[in-house]
Amino acid sequence: MSDLELVDVSLRDGNQSLWGATGLRTAHVAQIAPVLNRVGFRALDFSSSTAMGVSVRTHRENPWDLLRLTRKAMPDTRLQFIGTGFRFISWERAHPEVMELVYTSLVNAGMDRFVVLDPTHDMDAVRETARIIKKAAGGTGAEVIGALTYTVSEAHDDAFYAGIARQYAECRDIDRAYVKDPAGILTPERARTLIPAVLAELGGKPLELHAHASLGLSPLTCLVAAELGVRVLQVGCGALGNGTSLPDAERLVANLRASGHTVDVDDRLLATVARYFDGVAEAEGLPAGQPREFDAAFMHHQVAGGVMTTLRRQLAELGMEHRFGAVMEEIGLVRAELGYPIMVTPFPQMVIGQALANVLSGGARYDQVPDQVIRYVLGKFGKPTMPVEPSVLDRILSRPRAAELAEEPPPLSVPELRHRFGERVGDEELLLRFGMPGGEVDGMISGPPAATHYNPDTQPVLRLLRELAGRPPAAELTVDKPGFRLTLKGGDRD
Amino acid sequence: MSGRHGFRRVVVANRGEIAARVIRTCRRLGIETVLTVSDADAGSPPARLADKTIRIGPAPAAASYLDADAIVSAAVAAGADAIHPGYGFLSENARLARACAAAGVVFIGPAPETLEATGDKLAAREHAVAAGLPVLPGRHVLPDAGAGEVAAAIGFPVLVKAAGGGGGRGLRVVRDPGELEHAVAVASAEAEAAFGDARVYLERYVSPARHVEVQLLGDGERVVHLGTRDCSVQRRYQKLIEEAPAPLLGDDLRGWLHAAAVAIGEHLRYRGAGTVEFLVDPEREEFYFLEVNARIQVEHPVTEAITGLDLVEEQIAIAEGRPLRVRQDAVTFAGHAIECRVNAEDPRHDFLPSPGTVTRAVFPSPPAVRVDTHIQAGATVPPHYDSLLAKVIAHGDGRGDALATLRGALDRCAVDGVITNLDMHRGLLADPEFGKGGVDTRYLERWLAREGTLADGMESAAYVLDDHE
Numbered sequence: 001m002s003d004l005e006l007v008d009v010s011l012r013d014g015n016q017s018l019w020g021a022t023g024l025r026t027a028h029v030a031q032i033a034p035v036l037n038r039v040g041f042r043a044l045d046f047s048s049s050t051a052m053g054v055s056v057r058t059h060r061e062n063p064w065d066l067l068r069l070t071r072k073a074m075p076d077t078r079l080q081f082i083g084t085g086f087r088f089i090s091w092e093r094a095h096p097e098v099m100e101l102v103y104t105s106l107v108n109a110g111m112d113r114f115v116v117l118d119p120t121h122d123m124d125a126v127r128e129t130a131r132i133i134k135k136a137a138g139g140t141g142a143e144v145i146g147a148l149t150y151t152v153s154e155a156h157d158d159a160f161y162a163g164i165a166r167q168y169a170e171c172r173d174i175d176r177a178y179v180k181d182p183a184g185i186l187t188p189e190r191a192r193t194l195i196p197a198v199l200a201e202l203g204g205k206p207l208e209l210h211a212h213a214s215l216g217l218s219p220l221t222c223l224v225a226a227e228l229g230v231r232v233l234q235v236g237c238g239a240l241g242n243g244t245s246l247p248d249a250e251r252l253v254a255n256l257r258a259s260g261h262t263v264d265v266d267d268r269l270l271a272t273v274a275r276y277f278d279g280v281a282e283a284e285g286l287p288a289g290q291p292r293e294f295d296a297a298f299m300h301h302q303v304a305g306g307v308m309t310t311l312r313r314q315l316a317e318l319g320m321e322h323r324f325g326a327v328m329e330e331i332g333l334v335r336a337e338l339g340y341p342i343m344v345t346p347f348p349q350m351v352i353g354q355a356l357a358n359v360l361s362g363g364a365r366y367d368q369v370p371d372q373v374i375r376y377v378l379g380k381f382g383k384p385t386m387p388v389e390p391s392v393l394d395r396i397l398s399r400p401r402a403a404e405l406a407e408e409p410p411p412l413s414v415p416e417l418r419h420r421f422g423e424r425v426g427d428e429e430l431l432l433r434f435g436m437p438g439g440e441v442d443g444m445i446s447g448p449p450a451a452t453h454y455n456p457d458t459q460p461v462l463r464l465l466r467e468l469a470g471r472p473p474a475a476e477l478t479v480d481k482p483g484f485r486l487t488l489k490g491g492d493r494d
Numbered sequence: 495m496s497g498r499h500g501f502r503r504v505v506v507a508n509r510g511e512i513a514a515r516v517i518r519t520c521r522r523l524g525i526e527t528v529l530t531v532s533d534a535d536a537g538s539p540p541a542r543l544a545d546k547t548i549r550i551g552p553a554p555a556a557a558s559y560l561d562a563d564a565i566v567s568a569a570v571a572a573g574a575d576a577i578h579p580g581y582g583f584l585s586e587n588a589r590l591a592r593a594c595a596a597a598g599v600v601f602i603g604p605a606p607e608t609l610e611a612t613g614d615k616l617a618a619r620e621h622a623v624a625a626g627l628p629v630l631p632g633r634h635v636l637p638d639a640g641a642g643e644v645a646a647a648i649g650f651p652v653l654v655k656a657a658g659g660g661g662g663r664g665l666r667v668v669r670d671p672g673e674l675e676h677a678v679a680v681a682s683a684e685a686e687a688a689f690g691d692a693r694v695y696l697e698r699y700v701s702p703a704r705h706v707e708v709q710l711l712g713d714g715e716r717v718v719h720l721g722t723r724d725c726s727v728q729r730r731y732q733k734l735i736e737e738a739p740a741p742l743l744g745d746d747l748r749g750w751l752h753a754a755a756v757a758i759g760e761h762l763r764y765r766g767a768g769t770v771e772f773l774v775d776p777e778r779e780e781f782y783f784l785e786v787n788a789r790i791q792v793e794h795p796v797t798e799a800i801t802g803l804d805l806v807e808e809q810i811a812i813a814e815g816r817p818l819r820v821r822q823d824a825v826t827f828a829g830h831a832i833e834c835r836v837n838a839e840d841p842r843h844d845f846l847p848s849p850g851t852v853t854r855a856v857f858p859s860p861p862a863v864r865v866d867t868h869i870q871a872g873a874t875v876p877p878h879y880d881s882l883l884a885k886v887i888a889h890g891d892g893r894g895d896a897l898a899t900l901r902g903a904l905d906r907c908a909v910d911g912v913i914t915n916l917d918m919h920r921g922l923l924a925d926p927e928f929g930k931g932g933v934d935t936r937y938l939e940r941w942l943a944r945e946g947t948l949a950d951g952m953e954s955a956a957y958v959l960d961d962h963e
Contacts, residue, residue, distance in 0.1 A: 038502075038524045269524045
C-alpha cells in the first residue's frame with residue numbers, strides 16, 4: 001500500500017514553466033501518453049486554456065483532438081484541466097454560460113479532473129465554478145480540486161489559508177485541495193505550520209502539494225509535506241522537472257523512499273518517461289530543467305517559472321535583455337501598488353505588462369496602462385486581496401479609457417456567439433473562435449492533421465536531411481569520423 | 495485510480511515478423527518484452543529487439559515454439575503478466591490458454607472454450623448455424639462409412655477436408671464420384687497423422703469464389719467489426735496478397751458480411767481479436783461461413799491502415815480486462831490498403847522454400863508504406879519455419895493509389911542471399927486483372943500458368959490449387 005501518490009505536471013506546467021508552453025506538440029504527447037498511463041501517476045496536470053491556445057496559434061493543431069487522443073491512450077489516469085473559471089484562452093472575462101460550455105466540452109473530450117482557482121481567493125467565484133464543473137461532469141466522476149494559492153504577504157497567514165480550507169471542506173462540489181506555490185517560495189519551516197493548519201480544517205479531504213522548484217526549496221518542502229500528512233505530491237519528469245518547474249520525480253521518489261515512505265510507481269517506466277523528455281529537449285533544442293539555487297531577491301517579485309521564461313523571451317525580442325534587473329525591480333513595486341495580487345495567471349501577465357510599460361516610458365510610471373490593469377483596478381477580476389495604492393488608483397481611474405472600460409458591454413452569451421460565428425460551427429470550434437482571432441483558428445483548420453508519432457533519436461538525421469533538401473544540390477556529402485566514413489554522391493534522378 | 499496499471503511484462507511466444515511487430519507495440523506502451531526463442535532464433539533481430547530472451551528448445555518447432563509447457567514455464571520464470579502467442583504455432587491452442595490460467599499468466603487471446611469452439615471445424619460450423627450464418631451444405635464422415643451417399647446428397651464437386659485441421663492440410667477437391675473413396679481414405683489418414691483426429695468433412699465446393707473475411711474485436715460482452723479484407727490471391731491456401739476493404743462488393747453484401755461476423759462473435763461471447771472467414775460468390779451475392787480464426791492474423795496491417803487502430807494494442811487492452819475502447823459507430827474506414835507477403839521461396843520452382851542467410855535487405859520506409867519485417871542483412875532464414883520475410887503494406891485514398899504506391903515500394907525492395915517471390919508480386923501488381931480488383935481464389939493459378947512460371951512439380955501436386963483458406 002502506497003502512502004504517497006504522484007501527480008505529474010510535465011505536459012502542462014512543465015512545458016509552460018520551462019518551455020514557454022510552446023515546446024510540446026501533439027506528436028510529443030501522443031508518443032509518450034501510453035507509457036505515462038502505466039507509470040502509476042494519480043493524475044496528470046494536462047491542459048489549460050493557455051495550452052489549448054498555443055496548440056492552435058503556434059502549432060496549428062486541434063487542441064480538442066489532443067485531449068481526446070490522450071484520453072484514449074490513458075484510460076487509467078486522471079487528466080487535469082486548470083483554469084480560473086472566468087476566462088477561456090482570451091484574457092477577457094467570459095459569460096458564465098460560455099464557461100459552462102467550456103467545461104461540458106472538456107468533460108466530453110475526456111478531462112476528469114479540474115482545478116478551481118481564483119487568484120484573489122474569491123470563494124463565491126470558486127464555489128460557482130465548482131458547481132458548474134460538477135454539473136458539466138454529470139455522472140462521469142470527474143473530480144474537482146480547490147487551490148490554496150500560496151504567497152508571502154501580510155494578508156496571507158496560516159489562518160487565512162485555514163479559513164479557505166474550511167470553506168473547501170464545506171463545499172460538496174470540491175473533492176480535494178492543494179497548496180499551490182507557483183513561485184516556489186514555500187519553505188520547509190513555513191510548511192510545518194501552514195500544512196497542519198490547512199489539514200486541520202479540510203475535513204478529511206485529501207491535500208496535495210504543488211510547489212515549483214524555482215528556488216530549490218520544494219524538493220525539501222515536499223519531504224516535509226509528506227511527513228505532515230500530504231497525500232499527493234506534484235512532480236515533473238526528466239527535462240520537464242526542476243528549474244522553474246516542479247521537483248524531479250525520480251529524485252523525489254528516491255528521497256521519499258529513503259525517508260521511509262512507499263510510492264507505488266513503476267520505476268522503469270518513470271525512467272522511460274524522464275529519458276523521453278530528455279530526448280525531446282535535446283532533439284528540439286529546448287532547455288532541460290536543472291536544480292536551482294536559493295535566490296533571496298526572488299521573494300520580492302515572486303514571478304513564476306513560465307512567466308519568467310516568457311518575460312526573458314519578450315525582453316530579448318525587444319532588445320532589452322540588459323534591463324532585466326530593472327524590470328524585475330519594477331515588478332515587485334507594481335505588485336505592491338496593485339495590492340499584492342498573487343502571481344498566478346492572469347495577474348503576472350498584468351503586473352509584468354505594467355512594469356514593462358513603466359520601464360519603457362523612462363520614468364513616467366503609469367503613463368501607459370494596459371486595459372487588463374484598468375479592468376483589474378475596476379474590480380472586473382474580483383476584489384483585490386488588499387487595497388490598491390490610492391495614488392496609483394487615482395492615476396489609473398482618471399484615464400478616459402477607464403470610463404470606457406467601466407461601460408464595457410457584458411461578455412457575449414452562447415446564443416450571441418452562435419449568432420456571430422454561425423449556427424453550423426460546432427461547440428469546440430465555437431469556443432476557439434470565442435477565445436482567439438479567427439485567422440488563427442482558420443489556420444489550424446486548414447492545416448494537416450497533427451502527427452501522432454515522435455522519435456527524438458531520429459530528429460537530428462531528419463533535420464540534416466531537411467536542411468540538405470533545402471540547399472542547392474551539392475555534388476558530394478561526406479560524414480567522416482574515426483572508424484566511420486559515409487559519402488553520398490550526387491547523380492541523375494531516375 | 496492509483497498505483498500501476500496493466501501488464502508490466504509480456505512474453506512474446508512467437509518468432510519472425512510478428513514477434514517484432516508485437517514487441518514494437520509493447521515497447522510503445524511501456525511494456526517489457528520477453529521473447530521465447532529456439533536455438534535457431536537466438537541471434538535473430540526480434541531477439542535483439544526484446545528486452546529479454548528465454549531459450550525454450552532446439553530449432554524444430556515441435557521442440558520449442560509448440561511446447562506449451564516450456565512457454566508457460568518461461569513466462570513464470572520471467573515474472574511475466576501475460577503471453578502474446580502471435581499467429582500460427584500455439585496461438586489458437588486451448589491447452590496453452592488453460593495452462594496459462596493455471597499458472598496465473600494471462601493468455602492474450604480468446605477464452606479456452608472459444609478456442610475449442612473455433613478450432614474444431616465441425617463445432618465452429620454448428621456455432622455458425624446457431625448464430626444464423628449461412629454454411630455450405632456438408633457433413634462429416636468416417637472412412638468406410640457412407641461417404642458416397644453424403645457426397646451425392648451434397649452434390650459434386652465436393653471438398654474433402656480434415657475435421658480438426660487447418661492451414662489447408664488434408665484438403666482436396668473431388669469432382670468424380672469414382673475418386674471419392676480414395677480421397678476420403680487419404681484425407682483421413684493425413685488428418686489422423688497431423689491432428690490425431692481421423693474424421694473427415696465433406697462439403698459443397700464453390701468455384702469461382704472469393705475469400706473475404708471480417709475482422710472482429712470483442713470484450714466478452716460487446717463485439718465490433720473492423721470491416722472486410724479480401725484474401726483471394728492465394729496458393730495452396732496460403733495467402734499472398736491481402737487488401738482492405740474487400741473491393742467490388744455491393745453495399746448490401748458487405749453489410750451482410752459485417753452483420754454475420756458480429757452475430758457469430760456475439761454468439762461466442764468473443765473476447766479478443768478474431769477473424770470470421772467467408773466464401774463469397776459476388777455474382778449471386780451469396781456467402782458462406784468458413785471458419786473463425788481466433789488470433790491476430792498475418793494480414794491485420796491492412797485493417798490497421800484503414801481504421802487507424804493498432805490491433806495488438808487493442809488485444810492487450812482487452813486481455814488487461816478493459817471493456818472495448820472502440821464503439822462501432824466510432825470505427826471509420828479511410829481509403830484502401832494492400833499487403834504483399836514477401837516470402838523466401840522460389841515461384842519458379844514450385845515455391846520451394848529458400849532458407850539461408852540474407853546478405854542484403856532493403857525496404858522502403860514509412861510513411862509512404864509500412865513494412866513489417868524481422869529481416870536485416872545478416873539475418874538467418876532457418877529451414878524449420880515458414881518462409882515469411884516481410885509484409886509490405888501500402889495505404890492510399892483509393893485502391894488505385896494504394897496499388898501505385900505498392901508497385902513503387904516493391905521496386906525499391908531488394909533482398910539478396912535467399913530467393914524471394916518479389917518478382918512474382920511485381921508481376922501480379924502489374925497485371926490488369928488484379929488491377930481491376932475482385933479476383934477469385936483461382937486467379938493466382940491462372941496467372942502463374944499464363945506467365946509460364948508454373949513449374950512441373952506444381953501440376954503433379956496432389957493438391958488442387960483452387961481453394962479458399
